[in-house]
Amino acid sequence: MLKMLRKIPLLSQLSAGDLKEVHKISRIAEYGPGERIFSKAEAANQMFIVLSGRVKIFTLSASRKRKTFAYLQPGGFFGEMALLKGKTRSASAEAASCSRLLVIRKTDFRRLLASDPDLSYYLLQTVCERLRRANEEMESLLFQNILGRVAKTFCDLSKRGQKLDQGLILNEPYTQQELADIVGTTREPLTRALATLRRAQLIDTRDGRYWIKKPEKLEALCLIQA
Template identity: 25%
Template sequence: MIELLKRVPLFADMTDDQLNIVFSITSRHEFAAQTVLFKQGDPGNTFYIIIRGSVKVFTSNKEGQQKILDVFQAGDCFGELALIDGKPRSATAESLEETVLLTVTNESFHLLLRAHYDIAKKVMVQLCSRLRATNVDVYDLTFLDPSARIVKNIVRNAQLHGRRVGDKIVICSEFDRNSMSGLAGVDLLVLDEVLRELEHQRILTLGRKEYTLDVTKLYQSSYVG
């Protein structure tokens, strides 16, 4: 599990000894598909690390319409703010498939931080990095056009979960249109129009169980300024 913890941004700069200390306060849980882990407004008291499976995080209005904020996969983490302030959840999290998670409660995490200032300092640095990344997302939604937001999120997903094969990146999962439209802040009609153009230019190839991004063709296209 130490190798898994090394992939968690919050713990990225920690030594093996520090990671062993963190691992000592984790618990392992298994969830069936479509299990709600927490709802928007619930008390925030747990941090999650995905061992296997995937989880979507979203908000919804009174009519039940969802706005997907992110989709997390193996090696990703979410809910870290609960470790710090314990305030109510700002979104809902639901497993998309059978999912195995490591969890850390804020109570045990606070005890760890009090005992290990070196770990506390590294956590603060990583939280600052996440805040800067959020500022970039706000900028994107404000200033980038829909097609640019879609392409940027496809590239981001490829970098996080893809496998490089020559000039291409292969992502070994079915392309999730609903999640991608939510992440880019566009409706499905706009997403499908952009996808058709990406496929026409052979920048993106969609398969049944995987999709491929041609990096060379992307950087030769008008999508990259």
């Protein structure tokens, strides 16, 4: 278990003693596909690290329209913002597949941060990056048309993709509904945008995953469609 914890980016800089302490104070929770982990506006008493599986972070509008902020893979963590602010959850989380999570209570998490400056610095970097992405998404929703928003979503997802001789391929498969939830639209306009990108030979599918054939041109499209 300690070897697994050492591979988690958030915990990789901890001393052997602190890593043993994390192992001691944490617990493992398992969730099935579609099972809710927590809901928006709930009291926050713990944070989570993905050990295996896939977790979706999202919110629902008053009209029940879903906006997905992220799909987290093993090594990703979530739920820390509410603990730092001492407020309720700002989004909901559910398992997108069978998932095993490391769970750390609020008091233990804060104690870890106080005792390890490197951990605090890494967490601060991650939080700042998430805020930057949130600002970019807000600008995209306000100023870009649907084609530009879909192109930007692919550009963002491709940063964690696998490079090929031509372009790159996303690390994981996304259904059209999952993409629509990330973009903040419905299936019909998403389907039209995907067809446009395919006709322009900017994207395709390969082994069940989206293939970004021309990343540079896709980046340029994000600017043109603003």
